[in-house]
Each structure stands twice: as C-alpha cells, then as structure tokens.
Amino acid sequence: MTSTVPTAGELPADIPDFPMSRAAGCPFDPPPTAIAKQKEAPLAKVRLWDGSTPWMVTRYAEQRALLADPRVSADITRPGYPLQTAVAPGSQSGSGSFILMDDPKHATMRRMVTAPFAIKRVAALRPAIQKIVDDLIDGMLAGPKPVDLVDAFALPVPSLVICELLGVPYSDHDFFQDNSKVVIKRDAAPEERAAAMRALGDYLDSLMGEKLAAPADDLLSGLTERVKAGELTRQEAAQMGVLLLIAGHETTANMIALGTLALLEHPDQLALLRDTDDPKLVASAVEELLRYLNIVHNGRRRVALEDIDIAGQRIRAGEGLVLATDIANRDPEAFPDPDRLDLRRDARHHVAFGFGVHQCLGQPLARLELQIVYSTLYKRIPGLRLAAGLEQIPFKHDGVVYGVYELPVTW
Template identity: 75%
Template sequence: MTTIEVFPGARADTCPFDPPPAIRSLQEQAPLVRVQLRNGVPAWLVTRYAEQKALLSDPRVSSDVTRAGYPIEISPSAGGGDAPVSFILMDDPEHARLRRMVTAPFMIKRIEAMRPGVQKIVDELIDDMLAGPKPVDLVAAFALPVPSLVICQLLGVPYADHDFFQENSKTLINRDATGEERMAAGGRLLGYLDALLGEKIANPGDDLLSGLVERIGKGELTRPEAAQMGVLMLLAGHETTANMIALGTLALLEHPDQLALLRDSDDPELVASAVEELLRYLNITHNGRRRVATADIEIAGQVIRAGEGVIMANDIANRDPSAFPDPDRLDLTRRARHHVAFGFGVHQCLGQPLARMELQVVYSTLYRRVPTLSLATEIDALPFKHDGSVYGVYELPVTW
C-alpha cells in the first residue's frame, strides 16, 4: 500500500486542542493505514480505539527498540553508545524485572499518602502567585513547579537543580533537536543522575533513588541502569503533568461552562471525572506508542507483517466516536476513564496514579482559589509546543 501521510503531522492553529487534521482524516478512512515518519521510515498507523487496545495487549507486538523495523527517527541511546536503553523500550521478562524495581513508590496507597503534601505545595504556590504582580505566566509560576517539586521529593533530587534538568529535558523532547543535541542532553542528565546515585550510596535517604542504590548493592541492578531509570522518571514526572496543568487550564478557560462546573463543585467524583476527561480530550503526548510486529498479525482486514513498525496514536484513539460519543466535545461529566492517554497493557504508564492525584489536587484548588482567573492574551498569540513530542504551551499569561 502506498505511503500517504507523514506522522505525526501538524495541529491546526485554529483548533489547538484537537489532533492533527490529516491524521484525523485517516481515522475516517480505515482502522489501519500506512504512514511514514519524518525520516521516511514506513509504519502502520492504528487509528481507532478498539484496534489499538487489541494490539497493545498482543504479545506479538514488541516494544523492543533494538528490533529491526521499530519505527523510530533517532537512536534510543540518548547518552552515547554505551548508555543503557530505558526499560519502557524493552519486552518482558526484562521489562517486567526492571519495572518491578520502581513499582512500589507508585502504588495507589502510597500516592494517596502524598496528597496532603501535594496540596501544601499547590496552596503555597498559589499564595505566592496571588501576592505577586499580574499578569503572570502560569507555566513558570505554577504549572511547572508543582510536578517538579513533587517528583524531586519522590526521587530524592534537589529542587535547586530544576533549571538544569528542565532545560535538558526540553532538548530531549524537542522534535527539531538534532541527534547530537539530544545525545548531549541525555548524557548530561545521565551524568547528573549517576552523580546523585553516588551521593545516595554514601548517604542513603528515604527516597526512590536510595531504593535503587539498595538494589545496586544487592547486585539486582547496575548503576547505569539505575541512572537511566532516574532520567526516565525525572523527565516523565514533570514534563507531562506540567503540560496537562497548563493546557488543561487553557481548555477550561476556553470552555467557561465546564470551568464553572468544576470550580463550583466540591464533589471529589466530579474532580476525578474532570481529570479523566481532560486527559482524554487533550492528549499531550502525540508521538504515538511505537511497536514492531514479531509475527504476522491479521487485524481489521489488514495483515501486519513480522518486522513492520506499528504506531498507536492515542490522541485519535481518544477521539474515536465508537468509544467516546461526540468525542470533540469537552464534557467533564463524561465517563472517560477507559481512555488510552496512559497506554494499555503491560507497558501502561507506571506513574499514572501520581499524575491523577496531582491533577485532582490542582484542578480542585486553582480555580476555586482564583475564581476570576482569565487569559491575559489572545489564544492565537500563545506559543504552543508544536515542536515537541509532549504538547502544551511554553507560556500561559493569566490574570484575575
């Protein structure tokens, strides 16, 4: 079949919350279509919800980035030739072995125990914002500090270093960065986490990195593997949630009826529902989940051959009308928990309990405490992150 579209495509300036229109049109054509990456690598794009869930749970679909045919633009080894590959780019049993080592801190019971501390962080940042000048950039003043402070506490990373890891993280997820730039940024982050592990060896604490140090001592984990885990969790722990806070706020400001519904309610079930619907509606990760077939797979009238790349684009799956009626409407009362914003199957996002809890605290607090919050510029003047694998806004000027 002829390659017909480049993935991931560009979002329309007039519809900044919606998936790229070219990719949406492919969804209307068929559940599976052929696309190519920006470097010309071909792959199957899975456009619909049911087929994505089926393939994400199919053992014949591999996450192993080293397999021939895996759809990727650059080498996964961002820190140089000897840098370890992240466990999210592996298959079981090695994926499961490494993932188990960091599962405990993200268990729902432990995350819930963190809620009062996250509430304190949120309230203090709002206090600072209200006491300062306005308008203010909500990204710098609130959306980025909240998850950065939380993940630093969880990992045992000094928050004083946030400028360093945020700047390098920004390079890693910038689609326009060169391979050399990404390798340099990844190398700096790996070196930083390795040095922190060295400090934890000498002075262990009650944090996730200290837990990894204990496993290094038992011979269950190598130090480079632990450093790579630290990079993954540091990056994922602040970038995704920060963009959800800012972009979610913008979406609510553009839908004042939904904002009022959330602001005026003290029902935790509505807050939880709002978080799920915003996760479904916004889909801030838009590179898709990349896989490669290890055997021929027949699905939706097509045959994916062994060695062919497969991309599950969660943004269009979460706008599939067969799974979400009237999918382009933001409806905070919708039962949207079955979305695939966190993936599906054995590789679904490890940190989703933490992200959900943080967003629940933020969305239930910010608009109640700042009821007159409003955008301080026109939406078409905002700098959207069209150049990144994590979507959002670089700045969000607000006032009240």
Template identity: 60%
Template sequence: MSGILARPADGTTPPDRAYPMTRDLTCPLAPPPGLHTARAESPVGRVRIWNGTTPWLITRHADQRALLVDPRVSNDDHEPGFPYVNAHRAAIAHATPPLITNTDAPEHTRLRRMVNAPFLVKRIEAMRPAIQKIVDDLIDTMLDGPKPADLLTALALPVPSLVIAELLGVPYADHDFFQSNSNLVLDSDASADEARRASGALTGYLDTLLGEKLTAPGEDVLSGMGRRVTAGEMTRTEAVHMGVAMLIAGHETTATMISLGTLALLQHPDQLALLRDDDDPRTVAGAVDELLRYLTIVQTGVRRVAKEDISIGDQVIRAGDGIIFDLAAANWDPEAFPEADRLDLRRPARTHQAFGYGPHQCLGQSLARLELQVVYGTLYRRVPTLTLAAPLDQLAFDHTGTTYGVRCLPVTW
C-alpha cells in the first residue's frame, strides 16, 4: 500500500499534509512549521502517513487532553485502523504480546500494576544520591579527557544507561549491544528485517537474563517481574517484552534530552545563566519541565485508534479511524502556553505533554525528571565555561528515530 493515497472513509478529499512533518533546518530546535499551520487551520484534521492511510492529527493541547483520557480511544495496536509509525512496527505488532504500551484497561491496568512500584516518586527520589555520584564521576572523567568532547557519549548516554541498567538488573557492560539494537528498533529508516533482528536480539537477551533471575533473584525490576512469573501473575513472555520496552525507553529519551537540552541552553545564554546561578531545587525542577515542553523530543506522535464514533469540534472521528497526537504541537499551543516559541525557564510548564497524558502517560517520567534535574543542576555549575565546539548548522540531527536529537554534541570549556 506504500505510495498509494487512500481516500478517507468519510469521503473527504485526501490530505496533502504528510506526517511526520519536515522541520525547518534553520530553526532546528523548533517543531516543524507545518504543525503550527495545522493547529491554526484544522486542529482536528487528516494527514497522510507512510502507507497512504489518512489518520486524524490532533494538534491542540485541550483536544489532546480530552481525547487521551477518553475510553473510546484505544491504545491497542492489534485493532484495524491503528496508524503504525512505520512498516516494521506494523510487521511486528501482531507478534507482540500484551504490554502496557499496546493495551487498554483492564489489561493495561493489570500489567501496569506489575511494574509500577519501582517507578513511584518516593522510590525514585531515593535514587538521587546514586545518580548524583554517577553524574559527578562522568563529569570528572570528561574534564580529565581531551577537548573537545562529545557530550552525547561522555555524559548523555552513560547517565540513563547506567541508571536503567542498575534499576532493571541488566549488566551495563552490555550497553553497546542494547543501545545499538534499540536504535535499530526505533529507526524508521531501518528495514523491517533489520528491526525484526534487533528486536529478536533484545528479546533473546532479556529472556536469558530473566532465566538467571528466576534461579538467583536480586532486588532489581527484572527479578521482581521474575517473582510475579513464578507466582503466576504474569507470563514469562510478558515479563521479557516489558523488560525490553523499559530498557529501550529508559535510556534513549533521557539521553536525547540531556544533549538537546544542553544545546538549547547554549543557544539561550540568558536562560542558561538562570539555571547555572540558582541552585534552588524548585528552579531546577521548573527548568526541566520547560525544556521538556520546549523540545518535546518525541517526533512520531502518540498513536491511537477510535473504538467508537467521537465528535470533537466540527469533526466526527469514526470507529476504526487512526488518531495521532503530536505532542510538540500541543506543547507549543499558544492557548496553553503564551509565547510558546520562547524558552522561559521561569514559566510554569508542568502541564506539558512531553510524557503524554492520561492512563498511558510515561511510566518512567519521575525517573527521567530526576536524571535531568541532576544533570542540568550539576553540569553548568561545574563547567561554567561550557560552550559548543562546532557551529549549529554543522550539527547532525536525527530525523528518523522516534525521538529527535543530535547525533553528536561537540563541546569544550
């Protein structure tokens, strides 16, 4: 079906807007300009995706909040009409067991309960001293090394990889393996076979590791899931695939935010000064939320499908219609965030939707916030002369992954 422009079931003219939309390379930190046009002209409108189908694109903050908690909107990617991100996601969907990422209540509620406890705010906050030590040690190593340094490999990737490896009970020594395979799973330019092989490699790896935890459990998340497998509360397949999902999400998104957030701050020295010169934890926490809002690194949208007809605005989304929620469009919606195109670390931005919204909101958001608070609250004070070591227009950005970021961030001091 690729390359064929499918006519929407409601008979309307097929849209000329392709999704995901193209960014303006002269403003690499801003969302694609087409999103602003779509939000102004047709906030509930159809777009064309990779296979020629035409799901609805939701761009307003308020509309997203209403629909993402609507029980008629389904997260089940086994449903006909689900708007898959790419061909290999479509190919593996029906081979993927029920997870928190592809189910609705009550199954979603059951599965989330299996893994929720380690990610509760109080449990995550107890990790702050350990994460602080990781960040300080990595900065020490970077400062002792050559200049310029790649902040992505020196700090941005190691911090969340070390943390999620410890939390899950995965050997950090294997980080090259799980990072490279995670990248293939998330890369829209990868072939279906490449993505399948990468997914299979991660699944086999986690299955072997879970087998070891079943016989010699520890205090990590994977061991906790192993105990639930032994108790008959979840299947081994569910535990393995849940582990894969957490391993991928646990390092990819935070690493991207560390590097891209640093780039954004270096481009806004007045805002960087606010963060560097104010060590109030509330200031740092607020800055994290504003950077999450401003950058909104998920560039493929949150995907859903309608289970029933839904009226919203002057449109009717029919049962079986795909729905895409572009989080950046909502986070730059001027009705929700006045002067949304301005990075303002003093802005109360907690209502952003960088982690999604509703029952499927990101499980690891508290961990991500903590990691970012520690990094943003430490790096610029310890390295006050940090600066970009290459022109902005020479940086390579990732336009093909689930998240948008820099492939390398050369810095000096």
C-alpha cells in the first residue's frame, strides 16, 4: 500500500530540524533523533533552515535504491532541491560543479578528470605518498610536544598529494585552505561563502592561464587541453579545479584526524592496527572507519523528478531528499551491531562515498592515503596519545564535513 504525501497543512507539528545535534559525549555517533527516525521508518519529513520539509531517507537499502534511480536529480538548480545553506544573490551556489549536475553533462565532464583517479594510476602514487607521510612524521618527532595533529599532519598529507596531482603550488596552501574552510562552514554568511568561492575560482582561473601558456604533467594542464579543444570553457575548467582542490584535501584530512581520535578512544582496535603487517587488515580498517565515522554528516541532497513509490511511501515530483548516509552506515539491517567499531568487519559496502553515478570520484586516492597513514603513523609513534581530554576537543559541528578543528597529541 502506497500513501500519498500530506499537504503542508497536514504535516505533523513535530517535524525535527535538520541537521540534528549529536549527543554530548558521543562525538562519533550520529544524532539520536536521526537514529530514532530510522527505527520508525525508512523515510521521515525534516525541516531545513529555510522552512522547507524534504524527506530524510534513513535506511541503507532505500538510500542505495534512490541514489541509483535516474528519477532522482543532483541538479542544484531544479525547483525543490534541498539547499544546504542560504545562497547570496547572484551567486551560482556551486552550480558550476559537475557533482551538482545530471547526466549526460555530468558524465561528460566527470570523464574528463577520471583517468588520474583510476585505481592503477593511483596505486603508482604509493611511494610518493609514503614519503610525504614519513617526512611529516619525521618533522613531528623532531619538534616540540604536544603537537596539533591536524596542523602538523592530517591537513598537510592530502594537501601535498592533491597539489602534486593537480599542479597547484603547495606554497599557496594557507590561501586555499582558509577559503575552503569558509566554503564548507554551514553557518558562514552567504556573502562570505560566495566571496570565498570567487577567490578560489579566480585563483584556479589564474592557474589555468599559466597552464595554457606552459602545460605541465598534471591534471590542470590536462583540463587546459579540453579548453583548447573547445570541450570546456576556461570558467568550467576552473570550477572543476576548485571542486577537486577542496574535495581532495578537506575530506581526507578530517578522516585522518577523526579516525586517529576514534582509534585512541578504542585502544584495542588501535593495537590491532598498530601491530599488524597484513595489508588486508589495514584495508579493512579503512573501510570500517569510513563506515563508522562517515564525515559527510549533513546528508547527500537530491530532488525527485517524477513520483517515486518506495518503502510504502510516495515521493512526489519536485520533493527534496536528504540521504543521511551517516545513519545508513549504522543501519543494523546492513551492518550487524552497527555502533561497534570493529576493524575486522567487512564494511566495503558502506555508502560513505555515496552510490550510483555520483559516487566519489576520488575514492581510490582517499583509500590509498588512509591506508598509508593508518599503517604508518601508529607504528612510528606507538605511544601516541591525546594531550587533552575528549571534552576539550573542538568538533566541527558547524560544517558540512565533520571532523575536529584541532587534535592535540603527544607521546
């Protein structure tokens, strides 16, 4: 039996606000209200910052089905799309990004940057990434204690890697990291966010100009060839560069720091990882930490293009969807005993990278970086420990990417 969506006047008065708050003292777990909604039903209405009431999709099976459904759109410009935040007047709100487009344009633009992230190409980067990790650990061991692991290690590792891959000077890292933080901060003013996006767009456009004049062996130079061939405008190429630069360092940096904190709070699991030489166990640990932590904690956003019947409910055309992947990765139907961190678990089917045609392009690179970090850091600094209480760690509750602002450690 399929029910129809209630009209605005029929909506229940107790629709929860989204995003929801995590429980005090439980920084690794999804919000209790979200988990409660998951237990009640696979879909539930939530209220966003602008008063709109999209569907929150709570369960793993329904999320995978909808993420793979061509009747579901990622196009941010479509009416009913559930925006994360307010948009400044005249701002494109990231609409130039191919991850916020539908096929065929999405597929066409995505293919232009797929090759450098292919598994074999990424695997060839292992020695270079290992050297980056080792050099940064050398610097920490030679310096004073305690140290902020975010600043000294978690942020530089993926930043150095993505800069090398894209052809962006790492000497500019303060500029692009500061602006990236504004872009992904949920409560930043719309005008402030738009200014940060313009600054990054102008910066990448300037780099594109340099690459057009003197191409090198990097991803941005590859995009300039597309510009010369008329396949991309220079602005489109610059926007793709912005997307890859932000996604390439912010998400992995947060997984490095938050994953380390989770392991320090689960010493039996940390010991398991620190004492192994088995690459399969290391790979398994990465997948389990991605599942358990799921740093995309504001949900993936979509809008229905047609009426869709799913799980006994009808989603009407034009209604927004918030696919809460953090609670999908804690769905007991997909992951038995989901609130337990178990590095031996087979968690490869998690949705931390999404699912379907829009799943994360850079996941092979992220996996490799995390495998190298998690298999190296705790071996080389076996006495690594927090230099502050868990209650003193500043968590990123105000961002669209979850993590910690600082992680003071010593040994």
